[in-house]
Amino acid sequence: MYVAVKGGERAIDNAHDWLAEERRGDVSVAELSIPQIREQLALAVNRVMAEGSLYDPDLAALAIKQARGDLIEAIFLIRAYRTTLPRFGYSEPVDTGAMACDRRISATFKDAPGGQVLGPTFDYTHRLLDFALAAEGLEPPEAATAEARQEPTPHVTEFLDREGLIQGEHRPEADTPRDLTREPLELPAGRPLRLQALTRGDEGFVLGMAYSTQRGYGRNHPFVGELRIGTVPVEMEVPELGFAIEIGEIVVTECETVNQFTGSKTEPPQFTRGYGLVFGQTERKAISMALVDRAxxxxxxxxDNVGAPAQDEEFVLYHSDxxxxxxxxxxxKLPHYVDFQSELELIRKLRREAEERQRPVQQEAAE
Known part of the structure; x- marks a missing residue:
């Protein structure tokens, strides 16, 4: 229960003004532009788009600027904005096999068909501060130009699938996944709904759940079968035309893990899969998502359910958002004055009753 506070409008307006002043910071320092945030803080922009469920780098950059760099607040802003947008329809499933890959690696096959493309990554850098980045006015070094791999790159798991060594993935055509952005989560959730919840989930939480499975809290010994980052076309079927047309391109990160599986009462010994797909270059999230999906x-x-947190669907999905x-x-943080006063009176009453019960005992002891 909340208490209405009268006369607080002026204080709230002042708080807004102060927030705007703090957001701007020292006016002698040049203000950050939306293109600067979009281009130079791209990984933060990618996270806001993924967890905000809206692919728009400019809007994500604006949200980051408005939120003073608080990514969760920026995600909140994006989710609130997307509720105002009309829904024209649903896109066709993207074909990640036709991805123009900026990065594509496999930890299972050295000579993977299509080759390994290291791409832009921190994996091979020294974790040392580069003070050259703090030097202003210097011309950036010329970088070697690189182009994304354009030809189709087959998935590694397809080759395991041909030998029947990995569990197949077959979804009935009539099985239309539910949409978490349009309706609330209901349990038990099918795998498509779980994957949507995980891709929208907090990166730190999903990472923690994935790490727990690697430390023994769940049956999960994964290999990264493939990790790829690149651009895929988005198609949408137009009823008036009767066929799908390309409406744009998006950058995504996809991860497929290959997991050991000795078989069960219903399944033969084989490899199994975990899957992750996230907007932008978000490979830590995609790998984490694949591990939790498998758990x-x-x-x-x-x-068997060994009682690991990552195996508890309700725990994971309800707490990942x-x-x-x-x-x-x-x-x-909001006013709870009435609630607290009622509990304060209750504590005082309980103390009085406890003192009254103790009084005869104390008097008897004194005699």
């Missing part, structure tokens, strides 16, 4: 498949594969978690957490 949540225990019932489908006929495995950082906007829902933030709202529930931060609401305790």
């Amino acid at each position: 949540l498949r225990w019932e489908e594969l006929g495995e 950082n906007i829902q978690a933030t709202g529930f957490l931060e609401h305790i």
